[in-house]
Amino acid sequence: MTGGTRAAWRRELTDLTDDEVVALLGTHSGLPGPRANLTLLAAFGDVAREPLVRRLAGDGDEYLAACGAAALGRLLADASGPRLDELVDVLTARADDERWRVREGAAMAVQRLGAADPAATVALVRRWLADPRPLVVRAAVAGACEPALLAVPELRALALEACARGTDVLRAVPAGERRTPDVRTLRQALGYCWSVAVAADPERGLAAFAALERDDDADVAWVVRENRGKRRLAVLLDPDV
Template sequence: MGRRAQYRDELAGLEAGRWPAYLAEHSGLPGPRANIELAQAAADAGDAAIFDRLIASGEEYPVFCGVIGLGRLLAEKPGEAEKPGQAEEPGQAEEPGAERLRGHARDGRWRVREAVAMALQRLGDADRGRLHALVADWSRADDPLVLRAAVAAICEPRLLDTPESVTAALDTCAAATDWLAGAPAGRRRDDDVRTLRKALGYGWSVAVAADPATGLSRFQALSRSPDADVAWIVRENGKKARLARLRG
């Protein structure tokens, strides 16, 4: 039995009130690396009430686990990913529950933001089309952290197994890069903008490597941009082995 399965079985045998202590004991924190296997197991084993409790705690690792769990609910039972008492507004285009993840994408803690990407990847594992629609929506946001979440979610090799998926990833990277290039100079050093730039510093290479025939020309076109941050994105992606091999 793998560690994730073991954690899942142990959590399933605990009352909900004992989950926080168990997660704290096995989180790996404080330390350089949180226990991702445990977080994924918690997302597998929990339900909406447990995820709500973990998120409401405000503690970073329980929130991390709970947010990933929202991705499972979004994939399996979209309505249950909403906050208690939250209903979809008439005319609202975004899926029920997705708005909650959008809010967590703006969290100041990087682990919570990463949990959003992992949550969306769970949606993509279940239904590529729904993920594509969601990241296309988020790509129109005027918020660098929401854009970052879209890039980090879709630029995942296991999800880029169809032409449609690659196009979705390239379009997401392009939209986020355009936003960055249009950001005022006074915003460029803000933490949220830097966070987006960092994601674009690897996301393009993941998307291009998945289908070089489709992606390489779009990436190479970035080199014509006079923008300093776009030039940085080109350089950083060019350092990645997956892209360096393609460019010879």
């Protein structure tokens, strides 16, 4: 199958053994190429069995690991106790992965969890926001700032909280360390996520963004400029845009 819908991929994946699933993912990953097959990745997350999800989350292949990471969100929604802690540890490691598609998979897991269990999502994102690693903080910010989730009041508040905390982390990095790839990746996420969070909750978000604009930190100023360039925020700041 090529170009299949999410539902069609789900049906095909359900009838396969684990080894056949891995082979299908490899064949239809879309890589190497400009775009990975995100429809297949999402379908895998819908139906994959837990042992295979755990196995792929630690795989050396970037696409397979991204599929495993994203699928962890569904498992987290049904987990509790030691199993929950273990799954969170696995996902946190993927949020700090050196491969960007795997990190995106970790952020997708947060978004999948958010659709199923907002309270658990708040707990996970806050845990990540307290992590000292910029890439883990970045995953918290990117995961929380998913427009599809922000109709839920506690997740709207979480998005603003994540942006504010992520900016605090960026600001606290010594000037000599600001150009490291991990810090740059966090800055890049903040460069668009603020606009998503503010647009979802203008009443509180515009005030928070106005305070951000008064910050004299050079990287925070860059974050402000990048978000001002996003139309969803520009129309709030200037309705005539």
